[in-house]
Amino acid sequence: MRDLVKALKALSDETRLRIMNLLLERECCVCEVMQALNISQSRASRNLNALYDAGFLKLRRQGLWALYSLDEERLGGYYWHLIRAVAKALEGNETALQDRRRLKNARRAVPSCGMRRANQNTSPIRLIRHLYRLRRQGIDFKNWRALRRSTS
């Protein structure tokens, strides 16, 4: 009963439903979530953690990234029904679609996705060096070419 209340509380928030929508699409890092939903970093982190805490998500760390995804192993029992309810309710929802669209354009490892500090002024050169570095590490970075183009 306690657990069910916790799970339901975790889901009964628009921000977190939108996050679930992203994770139904694919694994995401905090950085991608904040870009796709256009919310602050602390907000993305906290809400992801709430869903994690409630038992919906699993966490995998890769370098600096915290990669969250639906925890298929725990999603038996009533969790399964809850997920289905969310998926069903969100299908065709305009916000949900838009978020997914923005997720496609979201980038990992983009300096400005960090703290939203004023006067960030990260030079393109530094960014490109960073991207090369990532590629050297064998990190899957689908669109680094486009990224390079857009910042040079």
Added chain:
Amino acid sequence: MRDLVKALKALSDETRLRIMNLLLERECCVCEVMQALNISQSRASRNLNALYDAGFLKLRRQGLWALYSLDEERLGGYYWHLIRAVAKALEGNETALQDRRRLKNARRAVPSCGMRRANQNTSPIRLIRHLYRLRRQGIDFKNWRALRRSTS
């Protein structure tokens, strides 16, 4: 999205989950809910109303009673999955079982089930007159005989 959040919020409360448990068993009046859960009248009323408001329940009035039950008509779509999640999560739960047991013994039309006023002191004679009255009205009152026994 808004509606889903509302539905989830309505469910994410222990009192209301316990109420859903009762209504999965059968239609109940406010009075029965307060007895089965052993909670105050205003608390029962308000929480029933919250579930009603969120679209889970339908309301039927019979005399003084407000009879709430699951609204099968609205329970398509994601509502259905939510109900299944609740039912699944509650099966075997000790509190839920106990509530159902107490529901069996709950009585409609018992004077003391009202306001819990101090110095209620309703006389058995008055209660029995009330029960006869009800029977004359053709109101289905399964256990009025037992009731009469217990108060005379």
Added chain:
DNA sequence: TTATTATATGTGCATCCTTGCATATTATAG
């Protein structure tokens, strides 16, 4: 070592939720 960057978290504030208590409302009986 220091600098950078993704993420996590302490704090304060505003808002909303839930409840008990008292009272209002409503239907019925007399």
Added chain:
DNA sequence: CTATAATATGCAAGGATGCACATATAATAA
């Protein structure tokens, strides 16, 4: 009409929640 009984509701107190802001933590690079 008045009284009774089931339910609804106004109100205030206490608690929970969500957020922004600033800062801390941790991994990596130089």
